[in-house]
Amino acid sequence: MGVISAATFQRLYLLYLIGAFRNGVYGSKRLHKVAYIPARKPDAIRPFEFMKYLYGQYSDTLDDIKDQLNSMGYIVAVPLDTAEIVKFKKHEFNLGGNRFILQGSAMRGRHRKALAAISLDLPQLIDEAVEEYGYLKEQDLVNACYRFPEFQDASDGNLIFAGNVSDQVEIDLSDDECADLEIALNPVFIETMLRLDKALETQPIEWGKVQKAEGLSAPNA
Amino acid sequence: MSGERSRKPKAYRLLMHDTFLQAYFALQEEDTRLSASLITQINKSKADPTSGSPLDDVLNPALAGKLRKLHVGGRKGLRFVYLFHAGLSVVLPIFLSAERKPKFRWEQNLPSIEVAAQQILADYQAKDWSKFQEV
Numbered sequence: 001m002g003v004i005s006a007a008t009f010q011r012l013y014l015l016y017l018i019g020a021f022r023n024g025v026y027g028s029k030r031l032h033k034v035a036y037i038p039a040r041k042p043d044a045i046r047p048f049e050f051m052k053y054l055y056g057q058y059s060d061t062l063d064d065i066k067d068q069l070n071s072m073g074y075i076v077a078v079p080l081d082t083a084e085i086v087k088f089k090k091h092e093f094n095l096g097g098n099r100f101i102l103q104g105s106a107m108r109g110r111h112r113k114a115l116a117a118i119s120l121d122l123p124q125l126i127d128e129a130v131e132e133y134g135y136l137k138e139q140d141l142v143n144a145c146y147r148f149p150e151f152q153d154a155s156d157g158n159l160i161f162a163g164n165v166s167d168q169v170e171i172d173l174s175d176d177e178c179a180d181l182e183i184a185l186n187p188v189f190i191e192t193m194l195r196l197d198k199a200l201e202t203q204p205i206e207w208g209k210v211q212k213a214e215g216l217s218a219p220n221a
Numbered sequence: 222m223s224g225e226r227s228r229k230p231k232a233y234r235l236l237m238h239d240t241f242l243q244a245y246f247a248l249q250e251e252d253t254r255l256s257a258s259l260i261t262q263i264n265k266s267k268a269d270p271t272s273g274s275p276l277d278d279v280l281n282p283a284l285a286g287k288l289r290k291l292h293v294g295g296r297k298g299l300r301f302v303y304l305f306h307a308g309l310s311v312v313l314p315i316f317l318s319a320e321r322k323p324k325f326r327w328e329q330n331l332p333s334i335e336v337a338a339q340q341i342l343a344d345y346q347a348k349d350w351s352k353f354q355e356v
Binding site for chain 1: 283284327331334
C-alpha cells in the first residue's frame with residue numbers, strides 16, 4: 001500500500017473527471033456542478049469542499065486545482081463563443097467562458113486505475129455523474145443542482161460539504177507508481193521543467209564556461 | 222521515443238548542477254556502493270538518455286518522454302530523475318531521492334524536489350555557469 005498527497009489526489013481526480021467528458025467540459029460552472037454530484041453520496045470521498053454561491057455549488061479548491069492543471073498544460077482552456085458576462089447589482093459574473101480539454105487522453109486508463117486503487121467505485125461514480133449531468137443544457141443542470149435538498153438548506157455563501165480527505169491518501173499502488181504521480185502532478189516541478197526545457201532551446205549552454213567535474217568519476221561516459 | 226532506441230546513440234553532454242553534485246557527495250560519504258551505482262546510472266543516462274523510464278503521468282506534450290527516471294541501487298534503492306533534450310544532446314540530472322524506498326516518502330518531500338528544480342532553472346537563466354559542471 002502506497003501513499004500520495006491530498007493535492008496529488010485532487011489533481012488526479014479532476015484530471016479524470018475532465019477526461020470523462022467526451023468533448024471536454026463546456027464551462028467552469030458545469031465542471032463545478034458535475035464534480036459536486038459524486039460528493040452527494042452519504043459516504044462519499046470528497047476531495048473538494050463545496051460552497052453555496054449565487055450560481056450554485058462552487059469549490060475554490062477545485063478552481064485552484066483546475067488552474068494548476070492548466071498551468072502544467074495537462075488541460076487546455078479553449079474560449080467559448082457563448083461566454084458572457086452577467087451583471088448582478090454591482091458585481092459582474094463570467095458565465096464560464098472556456099471549454100476544458102484533457103491533454104494526453106491515452107493516460108486515462110492509468111488514472112482510472114489509480115483512482116480505483118484509492119476507492120474501487122470512484123471512477124464509476126465520476127463516469128456516472130458525467131453521463132447523467134455532464135451533457136445537460138446549462139440551465140437544466142443549474143436547475144437540477146438547485147433542487148438538491150442540501151443545497152436548499154444551506155445559506156448563501158456557506159459551506160454545503162467540507163472536503164474529507166486527509167493530507168496523505170492511502171492508495172493500492174507501488175511506491176514507484178506513487179512517486180511517478182507525485183512528480184508528474186506537481187505543478188511547481190512541471191512548470192519549472194517546462195521553463196527549463198524552453199531555456200535550453202532559447203539560451204544555449206556556454207560549455208566553454210562550464211568546468212569539468214572533479215571527484216566524480218565517470219569512466220564509461 | 223521508441224524510434225530513438227533504434228538509432229545509433231548520439232553523443233550527449235551532461236550538465237550537472239551543484240545541488241545534484243552535493244547530493245552525490247553526500248551519498249558518497251554515506252554509502253559507497255550506492256554512490257557507485259549512481260555513477261553507473263549517470264553514465265547510463267548520458268550514454269543513452271532513453272534508457273531511463275519516462276515519467277508516464279506527464280501529460281504535457283512538450284515534456285513527453287523528456288523527463289526520465291533510473292533506479293540507483295536497484296528497485297528498492299534511490300530514484301534519479303533527469304531531463305534530457307534530444308535535439309540539443311544534453312542531459313540534466315534534476316533530483317536524487319535522499320533515502321531508499323520506501324523510507325523516502327515522495328509526498329512528504331515535494332519541497333525538496335521543487336527547490337532543486339527551481340534552483341537549477343534560476344542559475345541556468347542567470348547564466349551562472351559556476352553552478353554547473355560537465356560530467
